[in-house]
Amino acid sequence: MKATTIVFYNQKGGVGKTTTAINLAAQASMRGRTLLIDADNQGNLSLQFHLSEPKTSIRDLFLQKDFVPIEVRENLDVIPATLDFAGIDLEIQNTLSRELILSRALEPYKNKYEYIFIDCPPDISLVTVNVLSAADYVVIPIKAAQFSLDGVGGMIEIASKIKRAINPKLSILGLLLTHYDERLNITKDIFNVIKDNGWSADLFDTKIRVNTAIENAQFERKTIFEYDRKSNGAIDYASLGEELQLKIKKLQDGTK
Template identity: 55%
Template sequence: MKVIAISNQKGGVAKTTTCLNLAAYFARKYKVLIIDCDKQANLSKNIGVEEPKTTINDLFQKKPFEVINVRKNLDLIPSSIDFAGIDLVIQGELARETILKKAIKKLGSAYDFIFLDCPPDMNLVTVNALTAADYVIIPVQASQFSMDGVDIMIQFIGGVRESLNEDLSLLGILITHFDERLRISKSIEQDFKDNEWEDALFKTRIRRNTAIENSQHKDNRMTIFEYQKNSPGAVDYAKLGNEIARKIKKYSETWD
């Protein structure tokens, strides 16, 4: 079982889109669970789960919770706005950083992959997700990119690795909303080349594509593969899935 967190403190960089479509891609071959760790519950809504009976809020409060089957091979622990106050609820607890890790352990070996959609915050929930994860993916939006933002995330990951989870690896930085016609997209690639993080950059870029937005529209609520399997978005996310599978295999060979 591999646990992969999709995280960036910046909002709107395509964390949720990446989490959902990667999970859907891996569910073609593997048993996959998505845990929606964001009180905005965008991922839950995007896959068609509104007003669930129990949510990640119950998981964090150690109450019984349901795992919902949403597609073939694809399960979800949903979120809802109730999750908004959780930081305060768990603040005074011992081992408050490892609540999610322990819950995942109890789910046992039922899954090959677990994807964690993180909120655009560096709060206790994000710390829980990074503590539970083997790998983290940082999506960055091409048009609002800043190397400073990436540095902040990488420092944060370093802090979690040092104090809570020494097994956490940066799986890669993913450029999203990519438009090669824009000068800014080219300058980002150059920024990375000039910087020590070049190796961390995924070769796959996710192009800006309206099919992705439409797939999430309230009348659709589909993965990009269900909505338009030949769209640039579907092609890019399948390519990313392949790149990730290769990367994880390489990591595993190194460590075994």
């Protein structure tokens, strides 16, 4: 077993990175052992699993200290983040190969999990560079709202720069529309912008519809499947999980 590593990346906040990381990891853990990593010092993902004051956190990984992921559900482990992760960029400034710290630290875990999902902070920092350097695939969640596509071109550019310079195995798995409401006028504009930029082929067929069950689940600190299996949120994330698996399989078969 060699884990497939997928990161959720968008320099904007509030687009559904954390929600998507949690629910896709929950879905993947029904099939195989899954590791979910919080790389955002805001710790939203960690809070969802009641890990506000964990003994160890992602900071230890970056400082090359011993680390044991925390089991939060059957088949699902978490590496949490806490506020003290905020200063890490400066702390690792002078470390040798500072872009590859996370990638190297994760090496021993790759044989233990089928999937590793990483939730990114909303920025471009040494942490995000580390995360992208450790990943096989990037998913870019995009909130289906006005101006939400600003910056997408830049993020695709960053990913391809990292691919060229540091991590040749990195590919963009897809752009994911979240908070999606097909009745809104803006939705048509968003599809047009995606088409004009030549990104249509990268768009996941599955869209995550706007759904209050997703917010309620978060409020109760449950995954969408625990909160309400029949909600649109659960239906969409289950279908996204299947599409993601198929896409990965196709890409991996194609590169063999």
